[in-house]
Each structure stands twice: as C-alpha cells, then as structure tokens.
Amino acid sequence: MPSNPLAPSWLSVPDDANALVPGLWSRTVARSDGELVVGGVPVSELATRFGTPLYVVDEQEARERAVEVRSALQDALARVGSAAKVYYAGKAFLSIEVARWMADAGLNIDVCSGGELAVALAAGVDPECLGFHGNNKSQAEIERAVSVGIGAIIIDSVQEIDRVAAAASRRGVVQRVRLRTNSGVHAHTHAFLATSHEDQKFGIALADAPDAVARIRAHESLEFLGLHCHIGSQIFGAEGFAESAARLLAVHRDLLAGGDVPELNLGGGFGIAYTAADDPAPIGELAQRIAETVAAGCEELGIPLPVVAFEPGRSIIGTAGLTLYTVGTTKDVLVSYQDDAETAVRRYVSVDGGMSDNARPSLYEAQYSARIANRASDAEPALVRVAGKHCESGDIVVDADYLPGDVAPGDLLAVAATGAYCWSLASNYNYLGRPAVVAVRDGEARVIVRGETEEDLLARDAAYEGVKG
Template sequence: MRAHEAGALHGDIGNRGPAWLRTPADVNALMPQLWPRNTVRGADGALVVAGLGVRDLAAEFGTPVYVLDEDDLRSRCRDFRAAFPTEDVYYAGKAFLCRAVVRMIAEEGMFLDVCSGGELAVALAGGMPPERIGFHGNNKSEAELRRALDAGVGRIIVDSFAEIDRLTALARERGVRPRVLIRVTVGVEAHTHEFIATAHEDQKFGFSLAGGAAIAAALRILDEDALELRGLHSHIGSQIFDTSGFEVSARRVLALQAQIRDARGVELPELDLGGGFGIAYTTQDDPSAPHDLAKRLRKIVDSECAAERLAVPQLSIEPGRAIVGPAVFTLYQVGTVKDVDGIRTYVSVDGGMSDNIRTALYDASYSATLASRASTAEPMLARVVGKHCESGDIVVKDEFLPADVQPGDLVAVPGTGAYCRSMASNYNHVPRPPVVAVRDGRARLIVRRETEADLLALDVG
C-alpha cells in the first residue's frame, strides 16, 4: 500500500475504501513533506504559496501552470551547500533548467551539470560561469564538444572511446587541455524503475568496470596526455533512498582508482558519486536530509580510501530532483468529473501527459489536492487524468478527493518540479504550460506559455 495526505491510498487499493480516511479534514490536509515549504491553506480553504492564492495565480497565468516557490528552491540549495561545505555540489540541470533557475543556483553557490548543447546554451545565457559547468552525455556531438571547449567549461564527463578520440582531436586543434572525468558503469542494480537505473551493465552509459573498458579508457587518456584526467564518475540511478548502492559504487570506483595508481603512479584528485537522491511524492517515501546524506557518503568514501591506501579525493555530487522537485506544484482546472460504474471517479483536468509524462513512462505515483477551496464532503476514490487522446494519460493513479469536486475547481499536484517541464511535449498539439516563480507575495513569469502560433511557426508547410 502507498499512503499520502493523511492516509489516501496509491497503487494497490485492495479492499480498503474511503473509510480509511476518517474525516473530510483528512482530505483537506497538506502533508508538509510533499509541498513547497511556503504552501498553506488560507482562511477560505484555498492554497496559498509564498503569500499568493492559487485562484489569483490561475486568473493571471491560466492553467495548467507550474508554480515554483523560489525561496524553497533556494533554501534547498543552501541545505546541500551547508551539508557539503568542502565538496562540489552540481545542480543536475536535466531536472529543470531555464535562465532564471540558472541565476538562482549560481547565486546560491552551486555548480551546474548539463547534458546537451541546448542545456549548455541555457546555462551560459543564464550567466553561470563556465568553469562551474560540467558537461555530461553519452553521445556528445563534435559541435557540442567544440562549443564546450570554446566556452571553457570546467569539466567534461567522457562516456565512450569515440568521444575520447573526438575530444582529443578537438583539444589538439584548439591548443587546449580540457579537464575530464571518466563515467564508470559499476554494475550496481539500483532499487528504482528500470528506465532510471543507470549503473547496471546492460545500458548505454559509461565505461564498463567489469569488462575492463574503464581501466582501458583511463590509461589511454593518461598515456596520450591531450586531456587532463581529473577523476572518475559514477551515477547509479534516480529516486534513490538507500545509500547502500552508493557504498557499493564507491568501493568499486575507488578500487579502479587504486588500479590506475598502481599502473601509472597517478592518484586522481576527484570523485563524483552522481545524484539521484529521492524525494517524497507520497508519504510512503522517506527521503534523507542532505546532512544525513553527507555524513553517510563521507563515511563510505573515507572507509574505502583507507582500505585502498588512497588520499581522499575531492568529492562532488549532483542533486537535481532533490532541489527542484519539491519546490514546484502543478495547478490544473477540472473540466469533467465522471463516475464509472461505482469503480472510481475520473477527474479530468486541462493538462495531462504532455506536462507530466512520468506517470505513464515510469509508473510514478503522485498526490493531489483540491486547491481552490476546502470541502466538508466525504472522500471519494478518484483518478486524476488528462485531456489527451490516450488511455494512459493519467496524472495521479489513485487519490481520495472530496466527493463534491466539480468542473471549474482547481486541483494541485505537488512534487512536479523535476522532469515534468523538462520532458513536456506537444502531444495532440497541446502547448506546454508556463512556469511562474513566486516569492514574498509576488509572482513573475520565468517561462511563458506556448501558444498555437509557436506550434505553427515550426510548421513550414
């Protein structure tokens, strides 16, 4: 069973029905771990975030709309910086990136990880100093690498022998010696969805440790000397709650570090353990606080370095979801409420899989609440669905909402800051929603809503 919002069930509902929620107040309750830190219910029962009511936000910006609590995002950056004061904390831009967010994380002292030429362009346009940018990606083009070199990015995480050759040629052509890390596939089976587990052997990322590709890549870079090999990189997946996977990964990567030392007499000065730290989408999820993560990761690295007789390298991590995920909720308007033979009620909203593909793609669980008012109606089992011509167009699989939910109501879904806007599409030619940042009772548009004119501008006929 999966529970949230004072007991609402997710996933396998079984034989338990609305009696699990004892009072309508349970349905109105906001669980703090699910929502941006400045979100409450106002005196009239409607959600208020950073001093702004959601009805006013909907009236000004329309729905659906991603609402970002700027102070929440900034405070999570500060939490990670305080927990990792001597380490390098890279915000994983793939979670969500725009120029305003680049400025926010830069002002909070973060580094930035990008994984495409487009993300690099946004990072530079947002004013991130290039030396604080790391460039990931399993198939970087020559043009992308050339732009990274010309910009002077701080490090490039190499992912294949072809990329080593490509980058070596470009570096020699330009007379530069870029800093690189080697992405190592460590063979860890992370306890997460298959599509977001990235360290097992049978997948596209990195150099295999077990097959010998990782040590071969390190020796090639060291021997050719066109690139400055700074360290090793490992990323085991996303939405991870258990640090045991990081322990296994660190042990294997540092054993490789010792192999490199023994083969060439070089101790690499950096180690990146990646990110993937989980957040709470429901109250079943129990994420670790940054200071707990820091304590455990340091203990793991210190222990393994001692075992291998290595100096402790400069550690870096890459939180993305853990920073932006909880800082955002998506606000929708209800268009249709449909009871299906007493099985459940379908609550259709004006967005769907085009603004949040994660439920369909990863079987992800989300919560939802009636946002425009409180209700004294009894709870009902509902499925929040979108407007797309697809039966898999589900936003929230199972949620208890008030039985009097009706067209025109606003529904909010928390935890949508990571990957929802980044993976948004124009399926059914639906324009993508805007992103609005709220702070101290003021709202500002940081990514505008797409229009039909935008869609037609790309259609050259």
Template sequence: MTQAQAAADPNAIDPRVFPPAARRGRECRELKLGGVRATELIAEFGSPLYVIDEQAARDRAREAREALQREAERIGTTAAVYYAGKAFLCVEVARWMAEEGLSVDVASGGELAVALAAGVDPARIGFHGNNKSEREIARAVEAGVGTIVIDSEIETERVAAAAAATGRRQRVRLRVNSGVHASTHDFLATSHEDQKFGQPLTEAPRLVAAILAHDSLDFVGLHCHIGSQIFATDGFRESAGRLLGAYPELERLAGRPIPELNLGGGFGIAYTSAQADEAPAIADVARELVDIVAEGAQNLGIAVPRLAFEPGRTIIGQAGVTLYTVGTTKAVRLAGSDVDADPADLGHAERLYVSVDGGMSDNARPALYGADYQVRLANRESDAAPALVRVVGKHCESGDIVVRRDLLPGDVRPGDTLAVPATGAYCWSLASNYNYVPRPPVVAVRDGAARLIVRGETEHELLAKSVVGPGSP
C-alpha cells in the same frame, strides 16, 4: 503531520510533499504558494500552470550544498555540488543555483547555452551525455567548461582534438558503470552494464591510459551515477566501494594520485504522503556517503579524493506544484475483479474520474515510469465525504493519468482548481506537444509575488512551425 493524518484528510497540505511554506489561507481556505493564492495565479497566467517556489528551491539547494561540503570537510576533503540541470533548467533557475553556490551539470548543447546565458561561470559547469556531438564538444571547450564527462572511447579522441585545437588542457572525468543496479524503475537505473551510459568498470584502466596519452586532456577521476529516485544508501555504498577499488591501479598508471571521485546524484524525494517517511534526509545521505569514501580510501591506502555530487530532483522537485482546472467528472463503478484496482480501492464502490486541462503532455512520468502523485483541491476546502479519484488528462490515450489513486472531497466539480505537488523535476523538462497541446508557462512565487520565468506556448506558435509545401492551396 503524520502519514496517517495526511492520508485521512483530503484537504491536508502535507509540507513534506508540497513546498514547506505552502498552506491554506486562514479565511478563504484556498491554497497559497509563496504567499500567492492559486486562483490568482491561474487568473493571471492561465491553466495548467507550473509553479516553482523560489525560496524552497534556494533553501534546498543551500541545504544540499552545505550538508555535502560540511561532511566532506569532516573527513579532510572538499566537495563540489553540481545542480543536475536535466531535472529542470531555465535561465532563472540556473541563476538561483549559481547564487546559492552550486555548480551546474548540463547534458546537451541547449542546456549548456542556458547555463551560459544565466551567467554561470563556465569553470563551474560539468558536461554530460552519451552522444555529445563534435560541435557541442568544441563549444564546451571554447567556452571554458570546467569538466567534460567522457562516456565512450570515441569521445576521448573528440575531446582531445577539440582541446588541442584551442590550445587548452581540458579537465575530463570517465563515466563508468559500477554494476550496481539501483532499487528503482529499470529506466531510472543507470549503472548496470547493459545500458547506454558509461563504460564497464573493468575497462577503466585501458580507457584511462588512452586519456593519459593525450597532452590536451587532464584526467581528474571517475564518475558513476547508479540511478534516480533512490531512497536507500546501500547502492551508493556498494558502488563507491567498487569505484575506489579501481583507484590504486589508476594512480599507478597516472604516476600520481587521482584527485576526484564523482558519485552522481539520484537521491529520492516524497511524491506522496505515503512516501514522506521513507525519503532520506540530505544530511543523513551526505554523512553516510562521505563515511563510505573515507573508510574505503583508508582500507586501500590512498588519499581521500575530492568529491563531487549531482543532485537535481532533491533540490527542485518539492519546490514545484502544477495547477490544473477540472473539466469533467465521471463516476465509474469498481468490480472486485478489476485488474487495474489497487487493493486499497476495493473498499470503494466506485472511482471518480476527474479530467483536467493538462495531462501527459505536462507530466509524462506516470505514463513513463508508473510514477505516483497526490492531488488536493486548491481553490477551496470542503467537508464533503472523501471520494476515491483518478485524475486524468485530456489526451487521446487511456494511459493519460496524472494521479492514479487519491482521495478528494466528493463534491469536486468542473471549474475547481487542483494542485499536484512535487512536480518541479522532470515534468516541464519532459513536456511535449502531444495532441498539439501547448506547453504551459512556469512562474516563480516568493514573498507574496509571482513572476513568469518560462513563457507558455500558444496554438499560433505551434501552427507557425508547420511548413506549407509548394503548390499547396
């Protein structure tokens, strides 16, 4: 399916944005996810609802791991692939990732607890974070976490003390900022100097020397993450070159080769059909990245290090679809001077606002980053003329937008089920209870069956968290 075909047909289910196996039923023309009808999912589990296609997630995890490891082997090294749990983590998903041969990257004590509860081998867990508490560090060391990423000078002392207290020699990486600013939203670009993560690359020799001074620490390499939702590899190329450029001096300090280099993640996915032709294939990214490392190591006269990567969104993003129920619709006339109008909107006389039973509490990305999504009718197909729509939530915010601009059949009406694809990453993870709206459940679908993997919340559970003070009536 081409971008033009997908854009022209508001009923089209684009397999480059939806889970690859998503399709409309032959007779009912209803959206089926993992072989299960959307309306059946809503009837059993409620609305709104996060749906994860288990097979899609597993296939993508395996594809990423095999591509990165195959390309690393081609240049004479190995690659460890960590699933970035911050994208979406629950016990079941952590288990899938481990079964598909991935390690797991966590960024808090809570995410560590989830990975351990899933039975992930602690040696295959990496622990990130710019403000890991002493308690979290001690727990990670005691659990046998494979690698802790040191984000600041203070953390060097904390990790060294925790490791010494347990008689362990803890593997650590140092997170540095290469100074490469990824071509993405400012909040998603994480390797320029003026931000909270990591240390300037120029400080690496001094900080590595401090790590090497502790017998309880085993320095294994540098780590850098240049951002998220990145389509071009130019930034990775420049960043990897700068990191490798620091290795000769670090090897001199250590008196040995530095065995690893972690290039992070951040590979982009298509959220709309318009982006589908731009999103990079993981095999192409893998090939380009390892070639960059091989060339850099050869030029510097150093051994090619073992590689590590941390993909998250590219594994779980497309596997997720959020289902909503339409509550109200409202036609709003468009004026040519509308400051919020997309140039493509000006051929329409009006915009149909379609309000659903969720919103920014289950998908904060449009409000946070101006993220774009697309939407499709899920409970039926329609030959009504396309209408310009904006899908909005039920929250008391004008910025509560789920889909800023798309086309739906003009007869979309209350009670319809809508599907918003590519919501597997950073939707449930960023969910909130704004306006006291309970978080939706998460279900996994596979081979025509659905099962709950994260329970939804109820109003009763939210109210139970309130503490009534002494003397209250």
C-alpha cells in the same frame, strides 16, 4: 471511513482530504481561508493571471533547498577531511532564472546537450562551473564546450576520448575530463551484486576503466579528474551509494599508480516524497553515511581522500514545484474486482493538462498526490484518478488519491512535487502548448518561462505562411 477496495495498499483514507501531507509540498504552501497559497500568492490569483495548466515554482524553496543540499554534502565531507563539489543536474529543470538561482547558491551545473549549455551560458554561469554529460555528444557540442572553457567533460565512450582530445588540441588547451563507468550497482532494485557489465547506454564497464584512463592520459590535451558513476534516480537510502563507492575506490586506487586522481564523482539520484508512502532519508543523513563510507574505504585501501562530486537535481527542485490544473469533468466508473465478484466506484477527475505537461506517470508509472486548491471542503473523501485531456487511455496525472467527494468542474487542482522532470519532459502532444512556468516569492509572481500559444505551434509548420497569406 473504510478505504475504497480499488485503492493501492499504500494509500490510506485521510482524516482530512484538505490536509497537506508534510514533505510533499514546498514549505511556503499553506491554506488561507481554505485556498492554497504558495510563496504568498493565492492559487486563484495565479490561475486568473496566467491560466492553467501552470507550472508554479517556489523560488524561496528552490534557493533554500540548493543551499541545504550543498551544505549537507560539503559539511559531511569536511568532517572526514575531504571536500565536496556539488553540481545541479540541469536535466531536472533548467531555465535562465533557475540556473542563476543555483549559481547564487554556490552550485556548479551539469548540462547534457548543446541547448542546456546555451541556457547556462545565457544565465551568465562561469563555464568553469559547468560539467557536460551525454552518451552521444555531437562534434559541434564538444567543440563548443571546449571553446567556452567548460570545467569538465564527462567521457562516456572510448571513441569520445579522441574526439575531445582533438578538439582541445586544435585550441591549444588542456581539457579536464571525467570517465563515466558502470559500477554494477542497481539502486532501483537494490541488486547490489549485479555484474559490472550493465545493459545500458551510459558509460563503460568498470573493468575497462584502466585502459580507457591510460588512453586519456596519453593525450597531452586532456587532464583526467577521476571516475564517475550514476546508480539511478529516486534513491531513498545510502546503501547503493556506499556499495558503488567501494567498487569505484578499488579501481581509483589502482589508477593512482599512473598519476593523480583528484576526484571521485558519485552522481546524483537522491529521492523526494511524491506520496505519503514515500520516506526518503534526510539529505544530511545520506551525506554523512556516504562521507563515512568513502573515508573508511580510503583508509582501508591506504589512499588519500579524493574530492567527492555529486549531481543532485530532483532533490533540489522537485518539491519546489507544483502544477495547477482546472477540473473539466468528473465521472464515476463502476469497477469489478475479486474475479468480478465485487464492484466499487472509482471517480475520474479530468483536468486541462496531462501527459504533455507530466509524462512521468505514463513513462514510469510514477505516483503523484493532489489536492483541491481553490477551496476546502468537509465532504467525505472519495477515491479519484486524475486524468488528462489527451487522446490516450494511459494519460494519467495522479493514479490514486483521496479528494473531497464534492470535487467538481471548475475547481483548481494542485499536484505536488512537479518541479523536476515535468517541464523538462513536456511535449506538444495533441497540439497542446507547453504551459508557462511562474516563479513565486514574497507575494509576487512572475513568468520565468513563457507558455506556448497556438500561434507558436503553427509558426513551426512550414505551410502556415501560405495559409495565413
């Protein structure tokens, strides 16, 4: 079957529009009698019990992936004579249950707000295993982090040094800190030769790090752990990490003259596949290349290997999640192309969620993949655009994919790889309640985050009590 001329160049017509592209779905997802089953639970059962839209998280996949990522990084650093400290980036998706899964898998956890800190503490995570990020931590957040004995605070600005030092001094403790810097490496564009003065809100220029570290060391209530840098997200190769590490190590060496620098934090950003066109390197390969680069850099500089810290999030939880929707309407639209000389049909498939449960396509033009979930079909593939129900023309869930041409109202649609940055970015736009999050494992399903009802939304309106009364 020829491709639709409206399809992007990376999208091919599938031989089977029911087939699940390897690497996009959690490893327990399969078809049984045509229906998708995840974690041993048929999607029709999930939709009946919990409704749609619905976030579904494969607990087994999340737990196993956490162990795999941690082991890959620790093993790679061990082979070069060092060690790795692995933090789960809670901003990707954090709940009490997920925090417990990560702790069980031997990961530390990064938080970047008082709310995320509260979730991690409610999960029973040892505060020593937490790192606190953020470019504008409030005084209350700093005080609470210090008071609970947080393992590390990542200093993001010069002003923050004195604030954290004062909070620690008031409690008579020594607070461990890292310093976030900008290495000038832009992983999104592979512009590795960019200047170190990046135009962004996070961190300080690498050239300013020595003065900032001297200021940290001047406070008896602070202990400097090392430099931190995060070069971006959805990174498929090791080149950016290698270049960033080389730049950081040069400064790291100079800082050793003034005292210990036990760690080097290279951040996170390891990518996952969202479409068949995505080809991220395996985590073991990335880990080994990064470890070898750090080891070679330290040998060349004549310095001891530091402990290397990482902060993966998406690469752990992303593929473990999928979102279930119910199709409401379908609509064929005749679209002109080639300077209006030709036309082709794009089918719009509208579902009962949208940008309120997945903001990434609207924010970043992110691409996703979908499949009819409640049945298989032998209909010819048709190019579709999955749209949400919000009052915005940009409310797109899946920009382009091929589904069986008989996709129809009432079908369940599953969108792959929605475990990261979907629930955590969700909103109540158009007064839609945020969907529930359901964990599945070994044929069982349970709610781990309750969905919002209209009553929940109205309860926040100060005038509602008068209306009710």
